[in-house]
Every structure is written in C-alpha cells, then in structure tokens.
Amino acid sequence: MRLRKPIIRKLITSAIVGVCLGLCPVVAGAAEIIVNASVPSAHYSRADTRAIFAMHLRIWPNGEPIKVFTLTDDDPVHKDFVKNSLDMFPHQFRRAWDRMIYSGTGIAPVQLDSEREMIEKVTNTPNAIGYVSKKPDSNAQIRLFDYQ
Amino acid sequence: MRKFVCSIINSGLSLGILWSLPLAGRAGDLPDEIQVHGFLAQSLFHTSDNNLFGQSDDGISLGITEIGLNSSYKPSNRLSFAIQGLYRRAGNIDRGSVRVDYGLADLTLWEYTSGRLGLRGGRVKVPLGLYNETRDVAFTHPTILLPQGNYFERSRSLLTSGDGGQFYAEQHTGYGDFNFKFNYVVPLGNNQEIRSIQLGPFARGEFEAQPTVVTQLSYELNGGEYVFAVSYADLQLDYHPLAGDRFGPGTSFVRPLMLSAQYNGEKLTLTGEYNYRRNVVKGYGILPNSRFTTESWYVEGSYRFLPNWQVTVRYDTIYANTDNRNGMGFERIGLPNHAAYAQDWTFGLRWDINRSWMVRGEYHRVHGTMWLPQADNPDRLHTTQEDWDLFGVQISFRF
Numbered sequence: 313m314r315l316r317k318p319i320i321r322k323l324i325t326s327a328i329v330g331v332c333l334g335l336c337p338v339v340a341g342a343a344e345i346i347v348n349a350s351v352p353s354a355h356y357s358r359a360d361t362r363a364i365f366a367m368h369l370r371i372w373p374n375g376e377p378i379k380v381f382t383l384t385d386d387d388p389v390h391k392d393f394v395k396n397s398l399d400m401f402p403h404q405f406r407r408a409w410d411r412m413i414y415s416g417t418g419i420a421p422v423q424l425d426s427e428r429e430m431i432e433k434v435t436n437t438p439n440a441i442g443y444v445s446k447k448p449d450s451n452a453q454i455r456l457f458d459y460q
Numbered sequence: 461m462r463k464f465v466c467s468i469i470n471s472g473l474s475l476g477i478l479w480s481l482p483l484a485g486r487a488g489d490l491p492d493e494i495q496v497h498g499f500l501a502q503s504l505f506h507t508s509d510n511n512l513f514g515q516s517d518d519g520i521s522l523g524i525t526e527i528g529l530n531s532s533y534k535p536s537n538r539l540s541f542a543i544q545g546l547y548r549r550a551g552n553i554d555r556g557s558v559r560v561d562y563g564l565a566d567l568t569l570w571e572y573t574s575g576r577l578g579l580r581g582g583r584v585k586v587p588l589g590l591y592n593e594t595r596d597v598a599f600t601h602p603t604i605l606l607p608q609g610n611y612f613e614r615s616r617s618l619l620t621s622g623d624g625g626q627f628y629a630e631q632h633t634g635y636g637d638f639n640f641k642f643n644y645v646v647p648l649g650n651n652q653e654i655r656s657i658q659l660g661p662f663a664r665g666e667f668e669a670q671p672t673v674v675t676q677l678s679y680e681l682n683g684g685e686y687v688f689a690v691s692y693a694d695l696q697l698d699y700h701p702l703a704g705d706r707f708g709p710g711t712s713f714v715r716p717l718m719l720s721a722q723y724n725g726e727k728l729t730l731t732g733e734y735n736y737r738r739n740v741v742k743g744y745g746i747l748p749n750s751r752f753t754t755e756s757w758y759v760e761g762s763y764r765f766l767p768n769w770q771v772t773v774r775y776d777t778i779y780a781n782t783d784n785r786n787g788m789g790f791e792r793i794g795l796p797n798h799a800a801y802a803q804d805w806t807f808g809l810r811w812d813i814n815r816s817w818m819v820r821g822e823y824h825r826v827h828g829t830m831w832l833p834q835a836d837n838p839d840r841l842h843t844t845q846e847d848w849d850l851f852g853v854q855i856s857f858r859f
Binding site: 357359360362363366368369370371372373377379384385386398399400401403404405407408410411413414415416417419420422437 | 492495497499528530532534537540542543544562563564566571572573574576580584585593594597599600628630632633634637682683684685724725726764814815
C-alpha cells in the first residue's frame with residue numbers, strides 16, 4: 313500500500329496535466345523543459361534547474377555530464393522559458409555565461425536556432441537538457457523534465 | 461592626422477572582417493567539446509581638458525582597442541583547457557600589444573551534484589570585485605570605462621591576470637550559490653604607470669611584483685538576482701632604482717579589500733562596490749616610510765527602458781590617502797594636488813543592436829585627476845586641470 317500511494321498521486325497529476333495540455337494548448341509561460349531519456353529521474357528543484365542552465369551544475373545524479381542546449385538570447389521562446397519557467401531574466405544568464413566564457417572558467421550552453429533543432433539535439437544527445445514552447449510529439453528518446 | 465586616419469581604416473577593416481566572420485561559437489560548426497568565442501571593441505574619447513588614451517584634449521583620441529579570441533576544450537569530465545589571446549591598444553599607456561590573457565588547465569578534484577572543488581594552473585584571471593576578470597570584454601559591463609576609482613585603467617596590468625594557480629570551490633544550495641577562489645600568482649604588471657602611481661613621474665627604476673595572494677568569496681541568490689562578494693589581495697612591489705635615481709630600493713605593499721553588491725532586476729540593475737586599500741611604503745629614502753589608506757567606492761544604477769536599450773548613472777569617488785585628501789605636498793613628487801582624488805559622475809547609454817553588436821556612449825564630469833594616465837599627460841603638474849569633461853563612444857562586436 314505504501315508503494316502505491318505515490319503512483320496514484322502521479323497518475324492523478326499526469327491526468328490533470330494531460331487535461332490541461334489538451335484543453336489549453338496555448339498558455340503563457342508554457343515552455344516545457346525536455347531531457348534525453350538517458351537522464352536519471354530524481355527530485356530536482358527549481359534552484360537545481362536554474363543552476364543547470366547557468367552551467368553551474370555540471371553533472372546528473374548518476375555522474376554523467378549535463379549537456380545543455382538553449383535557443384538564442386533574443387528568441388521569444390528563450391525569453392518565455394527563462395522568465396516563466398525559471399523566474400529569471402535572460403540578461404542574468406548572459407552575465408553568468410559571459411563571466412565563464414571570457415575568464416576561462418567555464419563554457420556556455422550550445423545555442424540553437426530553432427525548436428526543431430532543439431528536439432533533434434535533445435533526442436540524439438545522451439544526458440541532454442533543453443526546452444521547447446510546447447510538449448513535443450511522442451518520442452521514446454525524449455521526456456519532460458520534472459522539477460519542483 | 462595621418463596616423464589617426466590609418467588607425468580608423470585599420471579599425472574599420474577589422475570590423476568589416478568580423479562582420480563577415482562566421483559565428484564559429486554556434487552549434488554545428490565545431491564539436492561540443494570545443495568552444496570558440498571572441499570580441500572586439502573600439503572606442504573614441506574627447507575631453508575638455510587633460511588627455512585620456514591619446515590626444516583627447518581639443519581632439520579625438522582613438523581610446524582603447526580590444527580584440528580577444530578564446531577557445532576552450534574539454535577532453536574529459538574532470539579536465540579542461542582554456543586560452544585567450546588579447547590585442548590591446550590604449551593611448552600612450554599601451555601602443556598596441558598582443559599577449560596571452562589567460563591560458564590554463566582546469567582540473568576538477570571532486571565533483572558532486574551540488575558543487576565542486578578544483579585547481580586551475582597556468583595563467584589565470586584575478587578575481588577582484590565584480591568586473592575584474594572580464595574587464596576587457598566590453599559586453600560584460602554597462603559603460604565604456606569601468607568606475608576608475610576601483611578599476612584603474614592605468615595600472616590594470618598588475619591585477620588583470622597572473623601566472624600561478626587558483627583553487628576554487630563552488631556550492632549550490634536552495635538558498636543561494638557560493639563561489640570561492642584563492643589565487644596564488646605572480647602578477648604580470650611592471651609598467652611605468654604603476655611606478656608613477658607609487659612614486660610620481662621622477663622615478664626611473666623598475667618595479668617587480670612578488671607572488672601575490674588574491675581571494676574572493678561570492679554569494680548569489682536567485683540565479684544572480686542578488687550578488688554579494690568580498691575580495692582581498694596582498695600585493696608586494698619591490699623597487700629596483702637606476703643609478704642616480706632619487707629613490708632608494710624601497711618596497712610598497714598594497715592590500716585592497718573590496719566589498720561588492722549588486723541587484724539584477726528585470727529592468728533595473730543597482731551596483732555598489734567599496735574598496736578599502738591599505739598601503740605600506742618603506743625604504744625609498746626620499747619618501748618617509750608610511751602607512752596610509754586609499755579609499756574608493758561607487759554606486760551605479762542601470763535601467764533597461766526598452767529591451768535593448770540601457771541607461772546608466774554612476775557616482776565614483778577615490779581618495780589616494782584618507783589622511784591627506786587634498787594632496788598637500790604632492791608637488792614634491794611632481795604631481796598637482798588634484799592628483800590625490802577623483803570624483804566622477806557618469807551618464808551612459810547603451811544599445812545592444814543584436815546578439816553580436818553593441819554601441820554605447822557616455823559623458824563624465826570629473827573633479828580631480830587621480831586616475832589620469834601619466835603616459836598621456838607627461839607634465840601633470842602644469843598641464844592637467846582639476847575639473848574636466850569626458851565624452852566617449854564605443855562600438856563592440858562579439859561571437
């Protein structure tokens with residue numbers, strides 16, 4: 313019984329999310345974080361997610377290196393994702409990345425030009441994380457990234 | 461005039477080449493393990509009095525040219541390499557030189573899901589205040605000139621990067637990110653401006669910097685919405701006089717303690733930094749041995765009134781010696797009294813045209829001449845004015 317409770321809760325949550333996605337396909341701030349299927353499921357916080365996209369957090373809980381993909385700074389989906397999913401602003405990420413790129417202390421995420429490219433990269437790159445404006449078509453190599 | 465025109469043509473050519481440069485840092489062109497980035501900035505200055513980076517008084521100086529190209533390579537999870545070459549020209553202080561800005565191997569000693577510890581060795585950047593590590597990259601700060609009371613252009617080479625090592629530790633928590641750096645490096649600086657700052661224009665010998673400790677602890681909340689940092693450096697400069705020099709083989713100790721705070725909102729950014737610098741000078745003979753404090757701070761507000769437009773207002777102040785704020789007796793070492801301080805009001809406007817190009821302009825009203833370069837003003841006692849205006853424009857490119 314103790315094992316089944318979380319499963320039931322998950323099912324209910326999934327049902328609610330599913331209904332919402334079906335009923336309201338266009339919602340402001342609806343950017344979805346996607347990960348390659350190889351990324352381990354774990355309890356990720358929003359602070360973790362921010363640190364991943366800031367390139368500060370560099371490995372998944374299983375020790376594999378995180379591969380971060382973003383769209384360009386001026387892409388509306390990027391702006392929406394940063395603001396509504398992470399409660400930050402694009403210039404904050406730009407500051408964090410620039411400090412690393414130009415001082416030799418880290419690297420920036422790989423920037424992509426389109427959501428199509430994003431889906432392709434996250435699908436084909438183990439340990440990858442990225443985001444898209446809406447839930448992609450079913451694809452065994454991609455799943456939505458859960459964080460609280 | 462011919463030199464000026466040539467320089468303009470050169471800068472124009474460089475910009476043209478960059479305009480057509482493929483964005484090599486973008487996906488698809490290189491494997492993900494290798495990244496290449498670069499930047500270029502060209503500025504022009506005009507001053508009502510006093511010269512800055514060339515003949516800016518009653519003319520236009522070509523200011524500062526900065527061209528940088530860097531690459532990083534990460535062959536494994538624990539090891540990475542990074543190098544940056546920098547071409548820089550800054551009036552008569554630096555008539556144009558290329559050097560390795562940083563070149564390092566980065567070894568992660570221990571990494572876990574919420575942080576890591578590691579070592580960087582080679583030529584590493586010096587973490588001092590919010591901007592020192594990326595001070596030459598125009599895009600990383602709101603105005604052309606960083607607040608000069610805290611980020612002297614004239615003595616920049618002393619603390620820009622150093623040869624040695626850096627220990628670092630990062631910890632990410634639900635209530636903010638901590639970042640610690642500890643450098644033990646030999647500073648690269650050994651130039652005439654540093655000699656002039658220490659001993660005035662009459663000194664003829666050379667300064668040699670001893671291995672230096674520079675350390676910084678920073679704390680960032682909400683992904684950098686709030687940033688706080690404490691930085692400290694302990695510099696020792698040994699003076700080697702020339703035969704007939706009026707100064708003896710003295711030593712200067714410079715120990716800056718810098719407190720930094722920043723708020724990064726959606727439209728508003730507020731920044732303040734305070735620098736309390738203890739100085740000890742001894743053994744110069746003609747100068748009495750002494751201990752004194754240099755104090756500087758600034759407050760700055762930037763507002764993004766349109767997505768790609770930012771206006772900045774800043775007040776920046778410095779006193780060379782808090783026990784002698786008026787510069788009494790400075791003429792003995794060939795400097796005017798107003799070389800003992802500088803108060804600078806800055807008004808700037810920045811336009812990020814697109815993700816690669818940026819232009820900005822600024823106006824400074826300055827009281828005092830402490831951070832004026834000696835090289836651009838050889839006879840500071842007689843030719844510099846206490847109150848002056850400075851206008852600057854800059855165009856910058858990055859990839």
